[in-house]
Structure formats: structure tokens, C-alpha cells
Amino acid sequence: MTQPEQPALTRARTLVAGNSERFARNVFARLFAMKPVLRELFPAEMARVRESFVDVVDHVLASIAAPDGHGELVDFLAQLGRDHRKYGVVSEHYWLMYDALMSEFEYAFGAGWTDAAEESVGQAMLLLTGVMRGAAESASEPVQWQARVVQKFSITRDRAIVRLVATGPHPAYAAGQYLETQIPQWPRTWRNLSPAIPDNPNGELEFHVRAVPGGRISRTIVSETRVGDVWTFAQRHGTMQLDPAKPSLLIAGGTGLAPLRALLIDYAQYAEPAPVHLFYGTEYPGELYELGVLRQLAATNPWLRITGVTENVDDPWWLTDAADPRQWGLELVYGRVGEVAAGYADWSDRQVLLCGPAPMVFHTALRLRAAGVDADAIAHDPLT
Ligand SMILES: NC(=O)C1=CN([C@@H]2O[C@H](COP(=O)(O)OP(=O)(O)OC[C@H]3O[C@@H](n4cnc5c(N)ncnc54)[C@H](O)[C@@H]3O)[C@@H](O)[C@H]2O)C=CC1
Known part of the structure; x- marks a missing residue:
């Protein structure tokens, strides 16, 4: 040619x-x-x-x-x-x-x-x-595979957890990857969703979804998804991973915790991995819905340290039935998660993974670089 x-x-x-x-x-x-x-x-x-x-x-x-x-x-x-x-x-x-x-x-x-x-x-x-x-x-892998919703519950008025079980064999995904997903309410429309647990032989899947403003699929999942719905999955993507030989810094914003959570669960299989510090941020204390689970993980895995970060000290009136994260005895700091994490210590020896709303990831990466972290050490999914 x-x-x-x-x-x-x-x-x-x-x-x-x-x-x-x-x-x-x-x-x-x-x-x-x-x-x-x-x-x-x-x-x-x-x-x-x-x-x-x-x-x-x-x-x-x-x-x-x-x-x-x-x-x-x-x-x-x-x-x-x-x-x-x-x-x-x-x-x-x-x-x-x-x-x-x-x-x-x-x-x-x-x-x-x-x-x-x-x-x-x-x-x-x-x-x-x-x-x-x-x-x-x-291409040799199946084009699509399906999973059935077995449980769904709301965390806050605009966030939900959805659990599914695959209806048959499926191509394994790596912890931290995201899957092309189609829900029955929106045929032929695909969105990327990150499982919050690693791939497993039972075909169990878990997703944490925020109804983002203007997001048709995420809003539908939070408001309309029901037990029995069948979701379709296609390709898996993403390169976020944790090297157990290197200390890590993980920074999650809201439901952006999902893929980092899957990575942490996967990481727990190593005998003596390098330390991990996770900063988990939300706007209000009552939105730190996963702190209880993370505390359990940290209790049995001494390599894991967790800092909860919230922008506000108190919950708003509409955040009802929210658990008070202080009850779990984990460190809680006030501010924006990226700023708090970047100013917390010298992270120049760490591999860094970021996940959350695109502006948060963008600003956190800038803060970390200004604080001396090498750009090559920072990884996150594509920002859309
Ligand atoms: N693989 C991926 O890339 C995934 C991405 N997500 C995305 O994560 C987002 C999570 O949303 P929510 O749970 O509502 O989190 P959120 O909007 O409550 O934000 C959580 C944290 O991000 C910080 N933050 C928000 N806006 C910021 C800004 N402009 N600059 C700096 N920091 C900022 C907040 O201070 C807080 O600490 C969704 O947009 C979702 O699409 C969720 C899962 C996986």
C-alpha cells in the first residue's frame, strides 16, 4: 500500500x-x-x-x-x-x-x-x-452474556446497589475492569458499569449506581430496575490494577468506589501485600454507605488503611436513615476527597488509582501531580 x-x-x-x-x-x-x-x-x-x-x-x-x-x-x-x-x-x-x-x-x-x-x-x-x-x-469470545437481577436496594435517594447472577458461563473480567452493559428498559443502548466485586465462579455481580443528572440509563436503574430483570453484557475494558509489590494510594468519589472495592477484595488474597491507603469521599457523612464493609475488610487485612472524607460535617434533612460513619471508629476528615488525600502525606512512592465523578478525578490528578506524584504513577478509567 x-x-x-x-x-x-x-x-x-x-x-x-x-x-x-x-x-x-x-x-x-x-x-x-x-x-x-x-x-x-x-x-x-x-x-x-x-x-x-x-x-x-x-x-x-x-x-x-x-x-x-x-x-x-x-x-x-x-x-x-x-x-x-x-x-x-x-x-x-x-x-x-x-x-x-x-x-x-x-x-x-x-x-x-x-x-x-x-x-x-x-x-x-x-x-x-x-x-x-x-x-x-x-474474535472467539461470546458476543453477549446475560445476568438476572436478584436484589436491588437504595442507598440514598439517587444511589442504588444492584446484585445479579449470570444465567450461564461468561468471560471472566479482571477486578477493576468495567463491562459494556445493556438494561431491558433501554434496548440497544450500552453503558459502561464497573462491578464492585471480582469475577467469581458463581457468576455473581454487584453494581453501585448513581443516578447522574441527565443520565438516562443510570436514572432508570435507580428508579425502575426490578428483581427478575435480565441485563446483557458484552466486552470488558479497563486497565486499573494493583501491584501487590508496590504501596498504593486509592482515592474514590462516591459510587466510584465500586471498581476499587473489587480490586481490594481481590488484593486480600495475597499473603503479605504492600500497604494500601484508601480515601473514600462523599458530599455528606450519611453517603459513606460502604464504610461499614470497608471497616470489616481493614479489620482482617492490616495492610489496608481507610480514611473517610466528606465535604460537609452534617447530613441534610433529606438524608434519612443514614448511618453515622463515626460509629465505625474509622478516621473521618472534612473536605474534598482529592484535596484531603493529596495534602495528607508524601505519596511519591505510590501507585495511585482514582475513580469517581470526572471533575473529581481530573482535579485530584492535578493536585497529586502538584504534590510530587509522577503522572505515570496515576491511573484511572477514561473520563467521559
Ligand atoms: N469506572 C468509573 O469510571 C466509574 C465512575 N463512576 C462515576 O463516579 C461518580 C460517582 O458519583 P457520586 O457517587 O454522586 O459521587 P459524588 O458526586 O458524591 O462525589 C464524591 C466525591 O467527589 C468529590 N467531588 C465531586 N465533584 C468534585 C469536583 N468538581 N472537584 C473535585 N472533587 C469533586 C466530592 O468532594 C466527593 O468527595 C458518577 O459520576 C459515576 O459515573 C462510578 C463508578 C465507576
Whole structure:
């Protein structure tokens, strides 16, 4: 394959960026016109799909011109191809998508659609659709698996714990990873959720969910999920892990505790692992719902130290029936969890894991870096 021409790729990126919403709409319109049944594979609300789609097209156009090989790009597209199996996308659909993309680029380029432009853009789109198709064809794991809700209870008015049991064998996930999840109330719509317990032979799963403002899926889980609902899972992702040979600092915001909790339970299997200090923060003391469980874990695992952090000293009037975390005798500090943790000690020798609301993770990482922690030592899931 000859190196695609930079000017044509740059022009293609400019055209897409000029009106990315229209570009994506037109490509999908062309695709659905060629095969109307494909519309059923996508969620009713396409805005997020279109946004991600344009990001991928732009990423490919930007990366393919790089002279130093396309290793990372190929890995990225291969993962995307495996992920897309859950939508019911099959090989033939990738050829149709290639045709839809090329027709739209031809339309967008207008008189500028020269042989050279067609060849360069064609190579990029062939790479995009070809790598995704190839990876999907060679993937060996089941596309989807299911689990049934066996228990659900509210922690506060906008947070719930949901427990499920897998209905059959499922691909194991590593503690700290998150799973692509679909709930029956929102068919064909996928969200990432982090299990709060490690993978286990009984297929038991536990999720801690906050109804985030504007979050359709999380709100539905908190308000509508019932025992007996069947959830569907697809790929697992995420690279957060704990090396038992290195001391760690874990900082959790609210239900962001979930994957760190799974990691701690998993970590407890080691005989004498390196120390771990967990800072667990919420807005109000009554929201530190997991302190009781964490205290039990710390009582039998001397390597674990826990500090609860709350922004407010007292609970608001609406936080009823909340347990007072002071009863567990654990350290409780007031402030924002990231600021409290960063100023608490010298963490420069620690591996650091962060999880919680995106602004909290972002600000905590900044604070830690300002306090001398190396950026490479800090890990968290992608911020969305
Ligand atoms: N794998 C992942 O990335 C996971 C992410 N989450 C996310 O974690 C969030 C948890 O929400 P809640 O339980 O309501 O936690 P929350 O909103 O009550 O926040 C908990 C902590 O974050 C701090 N915080 C909040 N906003 C901040 C800001 N702008 N700057 C600095 N610190 C801030 C608070 O001071 C508190 O200590 C959800 O948005 C959920 O999507 C939850 C589970 C897994």
C-alpha cells in the first residue's frame, strides 16, 4: 500500500469537521438506504453514535498519514470491531459502510474528488472498515452474556446497589475492569458499569449506581430496575490494577468506589501485600454507605488503611436513615476527597488509582501531580 496523500486526508478532515453532524447523518442515511434493516441495530437516539462515529473517522484520517506505522491505530480499530459485535454487525455491513463513507466523501469533496483523493481517502476507509471487520470475524469470545437481577436496594435517594447472577458461563473480567452493559428498559443502548466485586465462579455481580443528572440509563436503574430483570453484557475494558509489590494510594468519589472495592477484595488474597491507603469521599457523612464493609475488610487485612472524607460535617434533612460513619471508629476528615488525600502525606512512592465523578478525578490528578506524584504513577478509567 502506498502512503496516502497528506493533502487529501487533511481536506477530508476539514470537510468532516466543517459539519460533522451532517456528515454522520448523511453516511448513516446512505447506509440505511442500502439496507433498511440496519436501522434496527442502532439505538432510537443516534446523537451519541454519530458523535463517536465522527471521532473515529477523524482519528483514522489523522493517524493514517503518520509515517511511523499504524500499530496503535490498528489495535484501536480491532477493539472497536470486537465491541461492535454486540450490535449484531456482521462482515457484509462493513462493506456497506465503506460504500456509504466513500459516497459521502465524494459528495463532500465535489469537484475536488480527484483520483488521488479517492485513493487516499479510500485507503483510510478501507483500513477503518477492514480492520474492524477482521477483528470481529476472528474474535472467539461470546458476543453477549446475560445476568438476572436478584436484589436491588437504595442507598440514598439517587444511589442504588444492584446484585445479579449470570444465567450461564461468561468471560471472566479482571477486578477493576468495567463491562459494556445493556438494561431491558433501554434496548440497544450500552453503558459502561464497573462491578464492585471480582469475577467469581458463581457468576455473581454487584453494581453501585448513581443516578447522574441527565443520565438516562443510570436514572432508570435507580428508579425502575426490578428483581427478575435480565441485563446483557458484552466486552470488558479497563486497565486499573494493583501491584501487590508496590504501596498504593486509592482515592474514590462516591459510587466510584465500586471498581476499587473489587480490586481490594481481590488484593486480600495475597499473603503479605504492600500497604494500601484508601480515601473514600462523599458530599455528606450519611453517603459513606460502604464504610461499614470497608471497616470489616481493614479489620482482617492490616495492610489496608481507610480514611473517610466528606465535604460537609452534617447530613441534610433529606438524608434519612443514614448511618453515622463515626460509629465505625474509622478516621473521618472534612473536605474534598482529592484535596484531603493529596495534602495528607508524601505519596511519591505510590501507585495511585482514582475513580469517581470526572471533575473529581481530573482535579485530584492535578493536585497529586502538584504534590510530587509522577503522572505515570496515576491511573484511572477514561473520563467521559
Ligand atoms: N469506572 C468509573 O469510571 C466509574 C465512575 N463512576 C462515576 O463516579 C461518580 C460517582 O458519583 P457520586 O457517587 O454522586 O459521587 P459524588 O458526586 O458524591 O462525589 C464524591 C466525591 O467527589 C468529590 N467531588 C465531586 N465533584 C468534585 C469536583 N468538581 N472537584 C473535585 N472533587 C469533586 C466530592 O468532594 C466527593 O468527595 C458518577 O459520576 C459515576 O459515573 C462510578 C463508578 C465507576
